[in-house]
Amino acid sequence: MSKISRLIPELEHWNDGKGIEPENWIYIEGRADHALGYCSLMWPELIQFEGYVLRGPLDADRLRGWERAGHSFREIETAMNAFFLADVFPKDPTESILKDNQIQHFALVMADMLSAKLHRDFPDRRFSAFVLEGDDFGVSFHQI
Numbered sequence: 001m002s003k004i005s006r007l008i009p010e011l012e013h014w015n016d017g018k019g020i021e022p023e024n025w026i027y028i029e030g031r032a033d034h035a036l037g038y039c040s041l042m043w044p045e046l047i048q049f050e051g052y053v054l055r056g057p058l059d060a061d062r063l064r065g066w067e068r069a070g071h072s073f074r075e076i077e078t079a080m081n082a083f084f085l086a087d088v089f090p091k092d093p094t095e096s097i098l099k100d101n102q103i104q105h106f107a108l109v110m111a112d113m114l115s116a117k118l119h120r121d122f123p124d125r126r127f128s129a130f131v132l133e134g135d136d137f138g139v140s141f142h143q144i
Contacts, residue, residue: 007102009094041083042113046121053122053143054080077142083110084138107131110139 004022005011014020020028045056052063054077066076085103092099114129118141129141 004105007098007105009098042110043117044083044114046117048122052077052080053118053125053127053141055083074142074144078140081142082132082136082138082140084132084136085110086135086137103137104131107137107139111141114139114141 002021005019008022008025011022011025012019014025047054047056047058049058049060049063051073054063059080063076063080066079071079085107088103088106089099094102108131111129111131115127118125118127118129126144127141128144129139132138132140
């Protein structure tokens, strides 16, 4: 079984306890509407605005508020691009330690995908995509 299989306990119960790989499980249990929803998280619309690169859609009022408060360009991009994961999947009954591990893995993959998208969409710029730790657990990025 793959490394990610350990994060999906249900897989080991398939095939009379022999288990199933995540890719095969998705063929059986997966839903296209959920996959498309995850695409919006993992491969978001990105926009350029006055030198900023931001997750779309633009919230100009929020951006101006950060500017008026005197935050740096990097701080503003980090805040505007933050996607918080602490409350994602609220109906998931998974035991809390396992769920924390699942969300941590999801965040790492999400940051990697953001990095790839930023490089592809803006090859002339450099970015840092990263996992936010602590109470504001999630993923964000900014230009470097």
